[in-house]
Amino acid sequence: MNMLKEAIISVFGSEAKLAESQRPASVATCVVPRDRFSEAAKVMKKAYALLVAEWAADESALGRGYGVFACYRWGSEYLIVKTEVPSDDPWFPSLSKRFVPAFRFERQIMSLMGITATGNPDVRPWIKFEDWPEDAWPLRKSFDAAQQMPRVAGEYAWARAEGEGVYEIPVGPVHAGIIEPGHFRFQAIGEDVINLEERLGYVHKGIEKKFESLAWQDGAKLAGRVSGDTTVAHALAYCMAVESMTGCRVPERAHWLRALFLERERIANHLGDIGAICNDAAFAFMLYQLSRLKEMLLRTNLRLFGHRFIMDRIIPGGVTVNIDPAGKRKILAEMDLLARDFEKLVTIYDENSSLDDRLRDTGILKPATARELCVVGIVARASGLNLDCRISHPFPPYDRHDWMELDVPVLISGDVHARAWVRIHEVRESVRIIRKILEDMPDSGLSVPVARPSPDISGFAAVEGWRGEIIYWLQSGHAGEISRCVVRDPSSVNWLGLELAVLGNIVPDFPLCNKSFNQSYSGHDL
Amino acid sequence: MIRILRQIFRTGIVTEPLQAEVAEEIKEVGARLEEAIRQRFRRSLTIRQVDAGSCNGCELEIHAMNNPIYNCERFGMHFTASPRFADMLLVSGPVARNMEIALRRTYDATPSPKLVIAVGDCGCNGGIFGESYASLGGIDRVIPVDAYIPGCPPSPTALLKGILKAVG
Numbered sequence: 025m026n027m028l029k030e031a032i033i034s035v036f037g038s039e040a041k042l043a044e045s046q047r048p049a050s051v052a053t054c055v056v057p058r059d060r061f062s063e064a065a066k067v068m069k070k071a072y073a074l075l076v077a078e079w080a081a082d083e084s085a086l087g088r089g090y091g092v093f094a095c096y097r098w099g100s101e102y103l104i105v106k107t108e109v110p111s112d113d114p115w116f117p118s119l120s121k122r123f124v125p126a127f128r129f130e131r132q133i134m135s136l137m138g139i140t141a142t143g144n145p146d147v148r149p150w151i152k153f154e155d156w157p158e159d160a161w162p163l164r165k166s167f168d169a170a171q172q173m174p175r176v177a178g179e180y181a182w183a184r185a186e187g188e189g190v191y192e193i194p195v196g197p198v199h200a201g202i203i204e205p206g207h208f209r210f211q212a213i214g215e216d217v218i219n220l221e222e223r224l225g226y227v228h229k230g231i232e233k234k235f236e237s238l239a240w241q242d243g244a245k246l247a248g249r250v251s252g253d254t255t256v257a258h259a260l261a262y263c264m265a266v267e268s269m270t271g272c273r274v275p276e277r278a279h280w281l282r283a284l285f286l287e288r289e290r291i292a293n294h295l296g297d298i299g300a301i302c303n304d305a306a307f308a309f310m311l312y313q314l315s316r317l318k319e320m321l322l323r324t325n326l327r328l329f330g331h332r333f334i335m336d337r338i339i340p341g342g343v344t345v346n347i348d349p350a351g352k353r354k355i356l357a358e359m360d361l362l363a364r365d366f367e368k369l370v371t372i373y374d375e376n377s378s379l380d381d382r383l384r385d386t387g388i389l390k391p392a393t394a395r396e397l398c399v400v401g402i403v404a405r406a407s408g409l410n411l412d413c414r415i416s417h418p419f420p421p422y423d424r425h426d427w428m429e430l431d432v433p434v435l436i437s438g439d440v441h442a443r444a445w446v447r448i449h450e451v452r453e454s455v456r457i458i459r460k461i462l463e464d465m466p467d468s469g470l471s472v473p474v475a476r477p478s479p480d481i482s483g484f485a486a487v488e489g490w491r492g493e494i495i496y497w498l499q500s501g502h503a504g505e506i507s508r509c510v511v512r513d514p515s516s517v518n519w520l521g522l523e524l525a526v527l528g529n530i531v532p533d534f535p536l537c538n539k540s541f542n543q544s545y546s547g548h549d550l
Numbered sequence: 551m552i553r554i555l556r557q558i559f560r561t562g563i564v565t566e567p568l569q570a571e572v573a574e575e576i577k578e579v580g581a582r583l584e585e586a587i588r589q590r591f592r593r594s595l596t597i598r599q600v601d602a603g604s605c606n607g608c609e610l611e612i613h614a615m616n617n618p619i620y621n622c623e624r625f626g627m628h629f630t631a632s633p634r635f636a637d638m639l640l641v642s643g644p645v646a647r648n649m650e651i652a653l654r655r656t657y658d659a660t661p662s663p664k665l666v667i668a669v670g671d672c673g674c675n676g677g678i679f680g681e682s683y684a685s686l687g688g689i690d691r692v693i694p695v696d697a698y699i700p701g702c703p704p705s706p707t708a709l710l711k712g713i714l715k716a717v718g
Contacts, residue, residue, distance in 0.1 A: 170683070171683055173647065202609050202616075204601045226603075229646050229685045230682045231679075234679065246678055250605065252609075252610060312617065315614070316561070316564055316617065316618055322614070335607070368553070368557055546604070
């Protein structure tokens with residue numbers, strides 16, 4: 025029983041058509057008339073669904089116009105609502121009245137695909153900078169990706185705040201630390217932040233367009249470089265989307281190895297983040313202790329799997345590396361060592377009153393706001409939203425719920441401390457899962473060949489990376505090639521959360537808030 | 551507090567000599583390097599890292615250079631927040647079109663004489679992203695580069711080795 029599909033059909037009746045081309049079958053696609061696209065969003069909102077992503081595809085090579093898609097989630101269900109837009113009249117009704125994250129998704133669609141979202145009050149370009157030619161819409165099929173774009177004169181309209189004592193602080197794109205580039209503009213009175221405006225897009229490398237020129241097998245490599253810290257989860261989501269299109273059955277052991285890689289990536293990144301959060305509160309001890317543990321994990325990865333971040337080890341159809349009994353023992357011993365040291369450090373974190381003072385009640389993202397913004401992953405779980413694809417959209421071994429007994433931490437305070445504490449809990453949980461996976465890992469091959477997808481079908485996958493839910497949506501062209509690859513990193517929605525979480529905080533706490541979110545720039549800018 | 555002290559003493563010093571594969575080189579390069587940093591940079595090589603469009607993989611490894619195991623500060627090198635204080639720019643790539651101006655400005659803000667090192671396969675030649683409407687390719691398409699450290703991403707050891715070579 026698909027509640028969301030039922031909800032759409034009960035309102036739209038025969039006006040909503042089910043698209044047969046969507047894989048896997050559990051993710052339904054309803055095609056609705058263009059003028060009723062936002063009405064569908066209203067129905068979804070009423071059904072208590074959250075907006076996952078909104079994107080567009082140029083289907084001119086398939087003999088149609090553009091397709092505009094909105095993906096919704098309710099519990100473990102995903103539903104895609106599509107509307108068809110003729111090429112000579114490219115507009116669709118905005119969903120921004122119903123769902124806040126639609127603002128940015130639609131700005132992106134307008135900037136990169138050139139389809140107007142009527143009713144969206146913010147039509148400033150996003151990712152496309154003011155010095156791009158106005159008619160450069162790289163995601164259109166008619167756009168030549170190899171061309172060098174000239175720079176044109178233009179100006180970006182920043183949000184302004186005026187009044188006595190109000191001043192602005194521009195930060196970036198080149199930041200003070202060893203981090204990715206992005207621009208933040210604060211308006212503050214004294215120390216208090218009254219507004220933060222993010223400007224991202226600096227590391228836009230044309231990833232989505234690049235996918236369209238690659239073979240299916242090579243796509244996994246590029247997906248693994250969408251965000252280097254999440255290479256496993258991105259490659260996995262891409263591969264799962266491809267596998268859903270071809271009906272390929274991945275060997276059981278490959279699934280389990282993928283889960284092992286995913287959990288190792290989660291631990292490594294969480295260790296780094298917890299340390300960095302403490303370091304931004306001037307408690308460097310934790311950073312150095314935890315980075316020592318993180319380094320231990322990365323070295324084991326290198327020794328057992330041939331890469332410190334396990335890059336390029338997941339391919340469509342399976343994995344390329346196995347683990348032998350000696351490797352298992354190595355990881356189990358490492359997990360023991362990690363768990364022991366980690367618990368000591370957690371006690372120190374917990375007993376440290378100055379950390380408590382800095383982290384608690386700082387950068388609060390209230391549960392109601394988190395819901396409005398449709399945030400995902402650690403940010404969502406620290407703000408009372410119980411979301412985790414490992415439970416709602418599982419692949420083996422996560423689908424064995426009774427055996428795995430995955431415990432998803434959900435806190436409601438939504439502050440920096442909550443986001444750190446969710447990570448702490450997840451490290452413990454991942455250690456437990458890794459032990460379980462190693463104990464019971466089934467024997468089988470590592471990969472199977474993947475057929476070429478049929479023409480004009482689409483695939484979907486959702487994977488819980490360490491930041492949160494990663495979505496891939498793939499579409500094949502008339503010759504069965506990659507026609508469109510949509511990447512939705514958790515950062516695409518979670519960046520909005522940071523803008524609201526810092527309001528009312530003091531400027532010097534911004535690094536702390538930012539670190540507790542630690543969103544990807546590259547995964548957002550693509 | 552006692553727990554913190556106990557953890558510190560129990561952990562001890564974890565910094566390692568550079569690994570076996572480079573140990574031989576380090577024996578000769580290491581001595582020369584420290585000498586070079588001492589003489590040319592007055593014992594302190596100050597690095598400004600710039601991400602000109604990377605996927606963040608290289609940044610993770612550059613971070614790791616600062617962890618207690620690699621402890622790059624023992625060679626007298628440290629990372630600065632401003633290009634104005636930098637002797638060296640450590641640039642990861644490819645150069646995104648949207649970062650080109652910021653990269654040029656950072657380069658111009660760095661006082662001469664300066665060294666530029668391109669980090670990672672993408673920094674060296676554009677890597678998997680190549681050249682397109684959004685990616686300009688390797689770092690040397692935009693600013694002059696003195697040394698290259700390939701790898702996807704280069705390991706902390708490879709980074710240290712590359713930096714040592716560039717100044718040595």
